[in-house]
Amino acid sequence: MKIILSPAKKMITDTDSITPDGLPEFIDKTTEIQKWLKSKSKEELKTIWKCNDKIAEQNFNRLENMDLYHLLTPAVLSYEGIAFQYMAPSVFEDSQFEYVQNHLRILSAFYGVLKPRDGVTPYRLEMQVKVGIGETKNLYEYWGDLFIAENSIENPEDIKGFKRLGYAFRPDLSSEIEYIFERKIETMTR
Known part of the structure; x- marks a missing residue:
């Protein structure tokens, strides 16, 4: 069984709790995105990040000082989203870390697919970003072969069946050469 989570926008650095097992598998592709x-420019990044001035400045400084190889935090400890808070990895015992290391994967626009103990550094990037890396138009396309490989998809029509993390194929927005998936955002009521 594999459990797949989306990352959270809010991230922390924790180099004291546990040591990462190593680097993310697709660090070379991450380096391309970093470049x-x-x-x-700062203004282009603010548009890409879709955030206010304070968050843009924080993430611009992170990017300027980013080291993908040193002072890293295990991925499962670095994200502060609700799913990660409820999982409470900071209080895991060794057997629980071993279980999530074998069964949990985090899909990241910056790192691709992460194992929980892969060492990461804080970043801000969402899959919807339009990129010009190589011949790709967006991060779904950039990482697409990697996600498709997980399911051994060979027929492009089979991609339409992808239904993870709240995403569903939208035939009304898609064409024969471009498939559009939309994620439903659940609203919380108080």
Whole structure:
């Protein structure tokens, strides 16, 4: 069984709790994205990140000082979203870390697919971003082969069956050469 989570926008650095097991598997592709982001101006990045000035400044500084190889936090400890809070990895015992390491994967626009103990650094990037890395138009396309490989998809028509993380194929928005998936955002009531 594999459990797949989306990352959270809010991230922390925790280099004291546990040591990462290693680097993300697709660190070379992450390096390409990092170079692409660093080639953008502050205003372009603010537009890409869709955030206010304070968050843009924080993430611009993170990007300027980003080291993908040192002072890393295990991925499962770095994200502060609700799913990660409820999972409470900071109080895991060794057997629980072993279980999530074998069964949990985090889909990341910046890192691709992460194992829980892969070392990461804080970043801000969402899959919807339009990128010009190589011949790709967006991050879904950039990471697409990687996600499709997980399901051994060979027929492009089978991609339409992808239904994870709240995403569903939208035939009304798609064409024969471009498939559009939409994620439903659940609203919380108080």
